[in-house]
Amino acid sequence: xxxxxxxxxxxxxxxxxxxxxxxxxxxxxxxxxxxxxxxxxxxxxxxxxxxxxxxxxxxxxxxxxxxxxxxxxxxxxxxxxxxxxxxxxxxxxxxxxxxxxxxxxxxxxxxxxxxxxxxxxxxxxxxxxxxxxxxxxxxxxxxxxxxxxxxxxxxxxxxxxxxxxxxx
Numbered sequence: 001x002x003x004x005x006x007x008x009x010x011x012x013x014x015x016x017x018x019x020x021x022x023x024x025x026x027x028x029x030x031x032x033x034x035x036x037x038x039x040x041x042x043x044x045x046x047x048x049x050x051x052x053x054x055x056x057x058x059x060x061x062x063x064x065x066x067x068x069x070x071x072x073x074x075x076x077x078x079x080x081x082x083x084x085x086x087x088x089x090x091x092x093x094x095x096x097x098x099x100x101x102x103x104x105x106x107x108x109x110x111x112x113x114x115x116x117x118x119x120x121x122x123x124x125x126x127x128x129x130x131x132x133x134x135x136x137x138x139x140x141x142x143x144x145x146x147x148x149x150x151x152x153x154x155x156x157x158x159x160x161x162x163x164x165x166x167x168x
Contacts, residue, residue, distance in 0.1 A: 018157055019080065019158075020050065021157040022157045022158050023074075023079060024050060025154040025157055026103065026106060026107060026110070026154060027050070027074070027110055028048075029154055030107050030110055030111060030137075030141050031111075033137075033140070033141045033144065034111055034114070034141075037136070037137050037141075039133045039136055039137050040111070040114055040118045040137065041118050043070070043072075043114065045069060045070075046072060047064060047067075047069050047070070047071045048071075048072050048073075049071065049072070049074075050073065050075075050076045051073040051074070052077050053075050053077060054077070056078070058078045059072070059073070059074060059075070059109075059113055060072075060074075060075065061073070072113070074109070074110065079106060079109070082102065082105060082106070083102060086098060086101070090102070100142060100146075103142065103145070104138050104142055107138045107141055107142070108134055108135075108138050111134060111137055112130075112134050115130055115133050115134045115137065116130050
């Protein structure tokens with residue numbers, strides 16, 4: 001292994017870590033925002049997380065053997081594939097529109113199972129109400145992500161770390 005491949009491998013590892021940090025921060029903040037929006041009641045006493053799985057399912061549920069808590073896990077492989085499909089468009093876009101469209105898609109994936117469960121099964125409303133509620137939650141979250149200084153850390157995860165030249 002030469003010095004170039006080692007450096008490339010380190011860069012790839014940093015990119016993977018930033019991607020994971022972005023997904024985790026989005027999940028945490030969206031799930032904190034959703035109940036405040038008064039549109040959906042999130043399950044309590046559960047764990048949320050990310051998992052890499054070769055199956056084509058995006059969403060997994062299970063029970064943590066140690067704590068007995070229900071777990072909701074999202075497949076990072078599928079979310080990463082969504083990112084790769086839009087990556088070229090993001091690079092060509094001179095604005096942040098494509099990036100925020102992808103973030104909206106991810107947030108929709110995160111929140112839709114809970115919106116469906118609450119709106120359809122608890123409130124006994126139809127699929128149209130589920131879709132509207134999901135859009136309202138995601139739009140409100142994206143709007144707050146763009147302007148709320150408390151959420152700045154979420155987008156900071158994807159910024160490049162300053163190089164030595166930029167620090168001086």
